[in-house]
Amino acid sequence: MGTKDSGLSNKESNNTAKPNIAFIGLGNMGAPMAENLLKAGYTLSVYDLSAEATARLQQAGASVAASPKDAASNAQVVISMLPAGKHVHSVYLGNNGAEGLLAELPKGTLVIDSSTIAAADARLVAEAASKLGIDFLDAPVSGGTGGAIAGSLTFIVGGSDDAFAKAEPILAVMGKNIFHAGEHGAGQVAKICNNMLLGILMAGTAEAINLGVKNGLDPKVLSDIMLQSSGRNWTLEVYNPYPQVMENVPSSNGYKGGFMSKLMQKDLNLAMQTAKDTDVETPMGAKATELYEAHTVENGDKDFSSIMARHDSSVLS
Ligand code: NAD
Numbered sequence: 001m002g003t004k005d006s007g008l009s010n011k012e013s014n015n016t017a018k019p020n021i022a023f024i025g026l027g028n029m030g031a032p033m034a035e036n037l038l039k040a041g042y043t044l045s046v047y048d049l050s051a052e053a054t055a056r057l058q059q060a061g062a063s064v065a066a067s068p069k070d071a072a073s074n075a076q077v078v079i080s081m082l083p084a085g086k087h088v089h090s091v092y093l094g095n096n097g098a099e100g101l102l103a104e105l106p107k108g109t110l111v112i113d114s115s116t117i118a119a120a121d122a123r124l125v126a127e128a129a130s131k132l133g134i135d136f137l138d139a140p141v142s143g144g145t146g147g148a149i150a151g152s153l154t155f156i157v158g159g160s161d162d163a164f165a166k167a168e169p170i171l172a173v174m175g176k177n178i179f180h181a182g183e184h185g186a187g188q189v190a191k192i193c194n195n196m197l198l199g200i201l202m203a204g205t206a207e208a209i210n211l212g213v214k215n216g217l218d219p220k221v222l223s224d225i226m227l228q229s230s231g232r233n234w235t236l237e238v239y240n241p242y243p244q245v246m247e248n249v250p251s252s253n254g255y256k257g258g259f260m261s262k263l264m265q266k267d268l269n270l271a272m273q274t275a276k277d278t279d280v281e282t283p284m285g286a287k288a289t290e291l292y293e294a295h296t297v298e299n300g301d302k303d304f305s306s307i308m309a310r311h312d313s314s315v316l317s
Helices: 010-014 030-039 051-060 068-072 085-093 119-131 144-150 161-174 186-214 219-227 234-238 261-277 283-299 304-310
Strands: 021-024 044-047 077-080 110-113 135-138 153-158 175-182
Touching (some): 021 068, 030 044, 030 051, 030 144, 030 161, 068 077, 077 085, 085 110, 085 119, 110 119, 110 161, 119 135, 135 161, 153 161, 153 186, 175 186, 186 219, 186 283, 186 304, 261 283, 261 304, 283 304
Parallel strands (some): 021 044, 077 110, 110 135, 153 175
Antiparallel strands (some): 135 153
């Protein structure tokens, strides 16, 4: 119960001896992130509720555990990539009387949660971890599934300098840009600011493309024009919401995979809650939240670029 020493030191994490890693949550993002760690020579023990998800990682060389505790039994580092705050809470702190993973980890274990959750939830887990002598970092990511596959994610980290230094070489395997945003929760605050802007940009880009298409323009020609003009943004660069404008993006694949609309809605709700709690005005964010709330009623599992269907439902067929 949090008394053994994990054996992880700065020297080890920065140098030759690679720590064993427990990876929990192997969905659209977690699976490719874990695969990149395997490719870099880390020993991984993985856990997910879905057998399909763990089978993919087993094929890639990970050992599959029967519980988070089993996954972490021989690990110095735990990484999680779970859908929302309630999943992070139940894995680390437990629920319905069941003990969470934190209580099982040796002192000195490094826990990196890359899920996007409320800063308050991240601080709660960090506080519980700190009481047990465990280093906790909130380390949400940006860059989408493409970035997760390519190992080019942006990590936005909150937590102590020491824990950040230990985590950096591991995060560098999965990401290209690694920011230390500040203390516990700071990573999550920065992440929801980014995702509120992304929700606004995606909704606005879909709206602009639809206006052009309804006025006789080819969506690819219009996208190319805006890409070289002042409307240029990330969605036009790598994630066009209109089908067949770009290859290898969810809109050209029936809006499957990618970043589910319900997860974007979760992030927008987190941004709205933060704005409310801190008395900050976010009118554009509020509009994007309203649009995604309506969209997710029928399309929650589709990629968030499917907000295009709000204007033209034929894109879904
Ligand atoms: P996902 O739904 O594809 O994957 C989540 C995985 O967690 C699933 O495999 C699920 O079975 C597993 N899971 C749920 N509860 C669990 C539990 N108690 N124990 C073990 N496994 C459990 O979601 P995703 O797209 O991979 O997103 C994960 C997180 O990353 C979310 O917080 C999301 O907001 C964030 N994110 C996603 C993207 C993206 O483009 N998909 C980009 C940046 C950030």
